[in-house]
Amino acid sequence: MIAIDWGTSSFRAYRLDAAGAIADKRAAPLGIMHVEGGRFAEALEAQVGDWLAAGEGPVVMSGMIGSRQGWKEAPYVECPAGSEQIGARMQQVAWGAGRVAWIAPGVSCRDAGGVPDVMRGEETQILGVLDTLPAAAWICLPGTHSKWVELRDGRIHGFTTHMTGEAFATLRAHTILGRMMTEAPNDPAWFEAGLKRSREPGGLLHHLFGVRARGLFGELPDPASASYLSGILIGHELQSVATTADTVYLLGARALEAAYRHALEHFGHRAVALDADAAVRGLWRLSPHLPEARK
């Protein structure tokens, strides 16, 4: 089987043996945004043509390749969604001399206010760790758009997305706060101060201005300010997630693992980090659900 994690900015391919172990792998900076003219078949042939020529298959893909901007849109499956529901909605693409590949759909849900939420790619990572988790569990996937996922009965019951990483990046790059931020967030004590700050009254928009005011008053060193801001934002994210779970499982985003572990422990959770190669195992787990495999 060929498992492909094809996102907005990167392409990762894995050749799996009959037991699902990784026999070979390749990566390229060939995200869907970088494939000219929508020539996805040609891009795929160029990356793994030799595996295909050797008769390897099926090809199973996940990520933004299934978005409206990708090869073929694989519409979102509504929660609750497990491997069966997701597998049943795989989309087929055909090309060349009778070759086919399968694309996993994303997952959607609605929050308490009835507003939709979406994931695409993360569902496959989650499928990859399902068999290592209790049937009811909370998973946090930190990142540009952090996701908090509630599992029930071994399926994705619901989730919320938080624009935490993108908010941090844009506040740092494009606002008055950025001038202070001479260093990346790397100061655990000031990160902790930011977590504490997020629990004080005043709201996030006021806490943001406080970063500047503390700087003006010489009460926040410039090199620590990005850590403090990161703590404020991640603290607000954690506070807004309605979970009383003792354990929260951290998935993906290895670079953010230490910060999220720190934040989770600050808020009284136990943090357990899961294997970052989850997407490959998720794709493997989907293969028995392919329509052709079910025949």
Next chain:
Amino acid sequence: MIAIDWGTSSFRAYRLDAAGAIADKRAAPLGIMHVEGGRFAEALEAQVGDWLAAGEGPVVMSGMIGSRQGWKEAPYVECPAGSEQIGARMQQVAWGAGRVAWIAPGVSCRDAGGVPDVMRGEETQILGVLDTLPAAAWICLPGTHSKWVELRDGRIHGFTTHMTGEAFATLRAHTILGRMMTEAPNDPAWFEAGLKRSREPGGLLHHLFGVRARGLFGELPDPASASYLSGILIGHELQSVATTADTVYLLGARALEAAYRHALEHFGHRAVALDADAAVRGLWRLSPHLPEARK
């Protein structure tokens, strides 16, 4: 008297008669950032040299001209601060043939968490409307950095700053949300939907992602998305301000007045807009407190 509102990006000068009425006025895009090499005396002479030559005075200034990046730093006066406390801390600058001018200080306070907050310029606007307000009142000054000010005994008792306007601008210009925002915020119904959204669970960072998700699902038209985002942000600002005041006075930022009036009424307040020329009257009100006037 010559009253000058000298901010980061603009310069406004008013010649006042003996009764405090505006006899003449001038404005220039000559904020303190645009004054080369800190030549503030030369800039002032160039703008109002004829008034000075005619013997007009004193010169009283407020705004960022009193910041560390301005002509002379006028350190913040701590709350509670009224015209007496602010007037007593005016800073003098001297230049040329014995000429002097006075710069109003900003005001600072500490919030419930002990974090400092600051204003510079707004204190003079507030002094300008004091005699039209009850001794105890709440004032909101919308803007890039919105301020909520509590008056007690006719003085600034405390205040909080919220990075609402700057957050809106940077989210619109520099994040994934911006792609949707083909129009300026001008849709009251979607602004209202954003206000309502701000009261739902999930937190601001989740509500931000919901803007995108509603767009993806065809449940939020692109031209309405900036209005919806604006409602979410202003709604979060209002919710985080701890006031049960029936009436909230709106000061300055004429362009944001309609949106804030809408939001205040949505949250059960009565909105009363005050005269936007408040800074001039505040400077006039400070003149009897100048150290030389007190002699």
